[in-house]
Each structure stands twice: as C-alpha cells, then as structure tokens.
Amino acid sequence: MSPSSSDPRARRAKQLKWAAAIIMVVLAIAGGLLGLRSPMLHQYEYQEDVYLSLNGSAIVYVTASIPALVALHGMDLPVDPSAPVDRVKLRALFSGPGVTASSISMWRRHGRRFASVRVDTADVRRLSEALPFERCTFEFARSKTGYRFVEHVGPAATLPVGRVGWSGDELVGYRWHIPSKIDSHNTLEVNFLRGNILVWEQSLAARQAGVPLRMDVDMQPQSILYRTLWLFGLSAASAMAVVVLFLWWIVRKGRPRAAKHLRRAGPKYPHS
Numbered sequence: 001m002s003p004s005s006s007d008p009r010a011r012r013a014k015q016l017k018w019a020a021a022i023i024m025v026v027l028a029i030a031g032g033l034l035g036l037r038s039p040m041l042h043q044y045e046y047q048e049d050v051y052l053s054l055n056g057s058a059i060v061y062v063t064a065s066i067p068a069l070v071a072l073h074g075m076d077l078p079v080d081p082s083a084p085v086d087r088v089k090l091r092a093l094f095s096g097p098g099v100t101a102s103s104i105s106m107w108r109r110h111g112r113r114f115a116s117v118r119v120d121t122a123d124v125r126r127l128s129e130a131l132p133f134e135r136c137t138f139e140f141a142r143s144k145t146g147y148r149f150v151e152h153v154g155p156a157a158t159l160p161v162g163r164v165g166w167s168g169d170e171l172v173g174y175r176w177h178i179p180s181k182i183d184s185h186n187t188l189e190v191n192f193l194r195g196n197i198l199v200w201e202q203s204l205a206a207r208q209a210g211v212p213l214r215m216d217v218d219m220q221p222q223s224i225l226y227r228t229l230w231l232f233g234l235s236a237a238s239a240m241a242v243v244v245l246f247l248w249w250i251v252r253k254g255r256p257r258a259a260k261h262l263r264r265a266g267p268k269y270p271h272s
Helices: 007-035 066-073 089-094 124-129 202-207 225-265
Strands: 046-050 058-065 100-108 112-121 137-144 147-153 173-176 180-187 197-203 213-223
Touching: 046 066, 058 066, 058 124, 058 225, 066 112, 066 202, 089 112, 100 124, 112 124, 112 147, 124 137, 147 173, 173 202, 173 213, 197 202
Parallel strands: 046 173
Antiparallel strands: 046 058, 058 112, 100 112, 137 147, 147 213, 173 197, 180 213
C-alpha cells in the first residue's frame, strides 16, 4: 500500500477535488439548460428585439447589416463595407415623432458592415412613424384577460443592393420580451423561450419578397418582474445549499476514516 493511499489528508484532498469537478459539471449543465437554448443565437442579417412594458412603452434594438437596412427599409446608406456610415444620419433615419434613436454601434461580419441602434418610444403603436417600421402596424390594447400586442410586418422596400455577399440562406429574426405571463401566441412552440421570450423567423429572401408576417401575443395584466426575481433568488439559494451540504458530506465522510487510522496506529509514545 502506497503512503498516499493510507494518508487521510491525501484521501480527503482527492475527495474535495472530485467534489469540485462534479459541482462544476452540474453548474455548467444547468447554465446551458437555463440560458443557452435560444434560436436568436443564430447570426441574423436583420434582427429586432422588442422590450415591451405593460404601459405600452417599448425599447427596440435593431441589429442589421447596412445592405439589409437599404434593401428592406429603403435607407440611403452606402453598402460598400469600406465606406464610412454617417452616425448622425443613421440616428435621424431611425427617429420619428415619439420615437428616439440612440446608442449606435457598428462592426463588420462576413464582409459586410453591421449596425445596432436602440430605439425608445413611450407608445409602441407610434413605432410606425419611424422609417424602419413605417411598413408595419402595431396594436397594443386591453383585452378581456389582460393585454394584446400585435405586429403586422408589411412589404419591404426591395431596393437593389447589388452583390453584397449574400448566399441565400440569410435569416431575419424578431424577438419579443413580454413583461407578464403569456396566455397565447402564434409562434412555434420551440420559439417560446424561457423568460417570456417569443421568437419569429423568416428568410431574408421571403422578407424581401414581402411575404406577410403577423405576430401576436396575449398577456396577463400583472408584471412578472418581481416574481421572476423571487424565483431566481430562491433557485440560487437552493443551489448554494445543495453545494454546501455536498461539501459538508464529503468533509464529514473523511473524518471517521482519519480517526480510525489514528486508533490503529496507536500512540507514538506509549505510557510508562
């Protein structure tokens, strides 16, 4: 028998290492199940994220390539990736009566220039007064059980952009962050994500061709913010309690073996 196999300290250290490894694997799997299942992890050519509030206000993040903004919304912007984009002009294109654009960021991907713009409005129904949404209609009103939100996406501008590197499999994505419990919706069930997120997808070719897209949701009148925070805190506390109990069990399991080993060894200096 090797010294390390009979040493209670070495055995205990080995057990703690195995416990730490198991905990890391469990947390990684839990994180994947809770947060990584999302079709919006795809790289969309055009994407809208709508953060709706029960008072009718909304924050919208539009993330798209410059060629997509030109083709779908008719924006007067350079599609050449080496040409500079006027941020002041871009902000003005996304603004309108009751609609304010801000927080513009830009980068390149697949040889095309992309932009992300934040749009704020106190009334989501007024989004259609800004150029990127003028071909859409928005409905937000009380229903029998809560609120109903509907968006009709109309025809695209279909401006030609030339050869910009599109392969034909580019996608357009719409994601809604709903502030209360969802009663019904018209997207695929697989696109109803955790955290009250609804996703609709359409091919860029279909969007350019003006294939109609209708999105709707019925929601309850009570916000889920506090309920979500409470459940998250409770889940985190429960997970920590499990980790602490598991480590305590590992440590306690090693103590009797150490005591038994010392009893077998006997005292180092026997009594006279």
